[in-house]
Amino acid sequence: MENLAAQLGPLNSTHAPGSTSRTGPTVAIIGGGWAGLSCAVECVRHGLRPTVFEAAAGVGGRARTVGLDGLRLDNGQHILIGAYDATLAMMRTVGADPDRLLLRQPLALTFADGFELRARSGSRLGLAMAFLGCRGLGWRDRVAALRLMRAIGRPSGKDETVAGLLARTAQTANNTRHLWAPLCIAALNTGIADASAHVFACVLRDSLMGARGASDLLLPGVDLGQLFPEPAAHWLAAHDCAVRTGVRVRAVREDARGFLLSDGTAEDVFDHVVFAASPHQVPALLGDLPRLSALAAQIGLLEYEPISTVYAAFDTSVRLPAAMTGFAEGEPHWLFDRGALGGPAGLTASIVSAATMPREQTEAAVLATLRAQHPDLPAPLWVRTITEKRATFRCTPARVAIEQPADARIALAGDYLLPDYPATLESAVRSGIAAARRISAPSP
Ligand SMILES: Cc1cc2nc3c(=O)[nH]c(=O)nc-3n(C[C@H](O)[C@H](O)[C@H](O)COP(=O)(O)OP(=O)(O)OC[C@H]3O[C@@H](n4cnc5c(N)ncnc54)[C@H](O)[C@@H]3O)c2cc1C
Structure with missing residues (x-):
């Protein structure tokens, strides 16, 4: 995800304790998933005073720990990759050492039918070597795979489905079955018939053709809560920021004092508001801000x-x-x-x-x-x-691109906001950082 890293600038991996502003502008962050928590951490680094509201009993959102039969498990098995620069830096910031908590291994696709692809490094050359040495691919398959990699290195500008891209680059049935279809569903959670070739190409460019180690698989060695959400909540508490779990924000209104958040019993006033709820939950939250009704309608189009x-x-x-x-x-x-x-x-x-x-x-x-x-x-x-x-x-060519509101005191954060990327932890973290930087920027 190098292009975005360049846009966002460097992410410091450490934070000087004690730099929390006691007088800086206040920020309400609605949602304690990876986007909302990253936004809060970044707010602190910019001298803002964030409060996170999370409706659930614990933080983490769609990547959280759940209790099952006395075991701490995940709401869903997650995989990170070496290209998740922002996520790894954010984990370091809150004291969750990725080198200790994630098991790093070179990309290895081992299939039950004996097919095997092992990339020795994340470099373009490493990938080419992986295709050449892949168990289960013939020469026609290897040449076709390299043809697709060459094609995605030269983006056409117009989106199509992944199936269209595979047809255009004459992929073999074997490649589709063992490489592109599984990689597409793993990365985009959308099948090749419907998935966006543009997003698929961005993911392949950043991972398989990215810097050394970018395609490495990072498998969580602890439950998801320990990976980031819980250390982030502790870090925020240590920086005098409230993370209010079990509080569902019911309404957001605006008056001369700022933004008024209500959970149905009490109302708090903030200078800024960040909507970091899941996209299907955001339109209802925008309901009392009529000037954002077009934005709410756009978000409502996501599938x-x-x-x-x-x-x-x-x-x-x-x-x-x-x-x-x-x-x-x-x-x-x-x-x-x-x-x-x-x-x-x-x-x-x-x-x-x-x-x-x-x-x-x-x-x-x-x-x-x-x-x-x-x-x-x-x-x-x-x-x-x-x-x-x-x-x-649903990551299709028809997905609508969501713009931030014109009012710079308001920001959206969430995994659905990066037009070049699918819904991932990395998209969530990057969007959270971008939201904090947006509201901390001086008004023009
Ligand atoms: C089963 C599964 C497997 C996945 N696998 C991977 C993977 O392998 N790799 C990967 O990178 N990504 C994976 N993802 C995607 C990844 O988990 C998400 O992209 C990411 O967690 C989204 O984070 P978010 O902060 O944008 O949104 P969310 O996690 O949805 O956070 C939004 C939060 O807002 C809270 N909220 C909503 N409304 C309110 C309100 N009114 N008041 C207060 N709080 C509110 C919600 O309770 C929630 O906690 C997977 C997702 C799932 C579900």
């Missing part, structure tokens, strides 16, 4: 895709051959051995992207795949599925 994570607990002696395995067809798309990632031994997490089947059917399909792949696997001790119905926005 969404679900993701299901099926947790299955086996006997603690169960160990899968790889920490992460891909499946070219059917459910799940990815299987994780959480025991190999610092979690409870014997616990597996299966991801079904853009999931549309009912829960029982999803679980049955996932378990059938696991049994087919690992015939010695005993019956699971328990199975639990968490489905996030609006996990990400």
Whole structure:
């Protein structure tokens, strides 16, 4: 995500304690997900006084810790990559050391049918070498893969679907099945028939063709809460900023004093307001600010895709051959051995992207795949599925680009605001930083 890094300027990885302003402008941040928390941290660094309002009992939003049978698990298995510059810097700022909390491994796509791609480094050359040495690709496939990589290095300016891009660059069925379709659904959570080729190309450029290490997979070795949201909340508290969990903002009004936020019982006044709720929740929050009704309508046009994570607990002696395995067809798309990632031994997490089947059917399909792949696997001790119905926005060429409001005292933050990127932790963090910088900039 180099272009955006250049736009945002350097991110300091440390913050001098004690620099919180006690007199600076106040900022209400509605939403304690990764965007809202990053925004709050960045506000502090700019001498603003943020207060975070989070409706849920804990922080983290769509990337949070949940309690299941006494275990601390995630609402959904997440993967970060080496190109997540802003996220990694933000983690460092709040004292969450990414080198300790994330297991870094070179990009390795290991498929249940024997296909294997291993990138030795994130450089363009490393990727070319990976294609050349890929197990399961013939020469026609390799040449076609390099043709696509060359094509996305020269953006055409007009968006199309990923399927259109694959056809235009004459991709083989093998490449589509093992490379582009799984990478597209993993990165955009939208299938190739509908996904935006422009966004897909941006992701490939930043990761597979990016700087050394950009395509590395960073697999969380702790639950999502410990990765960033909880250290961020502690860091904010240590800087005299309130993180008010369990408080749902019901209305935002405006008068001569500033922005009035109400949770239905009390009202607080702030100089600035940042809307860092999920995009489907933002239009209602803008309801009492009639001059933002066109913006609310635009955000209301976004469509969404679900993701299901099926947790299955086996006997603690169960160990899968790889920490992460891909499946070219059917459910799940990815299987994780959480025991190999610092979690409870014997616990597996299966991801079904853009999931549309009912829960029982999803679980049955996932378990059938696991049994087919690992015939010695005993019956699971328990199975639990968490489905996030609006996990990400639907990343198609038709997605509307959302502009910030004209009034610089108001900002939006969230993973849906970067036109070149899909809904990711990195988009959320970058949008939060950008929102803080926007409202801290002196008025023209
Ligand atoms: C299952 C799943 C798997 C994913 N996998 C990956 C992955 O592997 N890699 C990756 O990079 N990304 C992944 N993502 C996407 C990533 O989690 C999101 O892009 C990111 O968490 C969005 O953060 P956000 O802060 O923009 O929004 P949110 O996390 O949605 O935060 C918004 C917050 O606002 C709060 N809120 C809303 N309304 C109010 C109100 N009125 N008052 C107070 N609070 C309010 C909500 O409770 C919520 O906590 C995944 C998402 C899901 C769901």
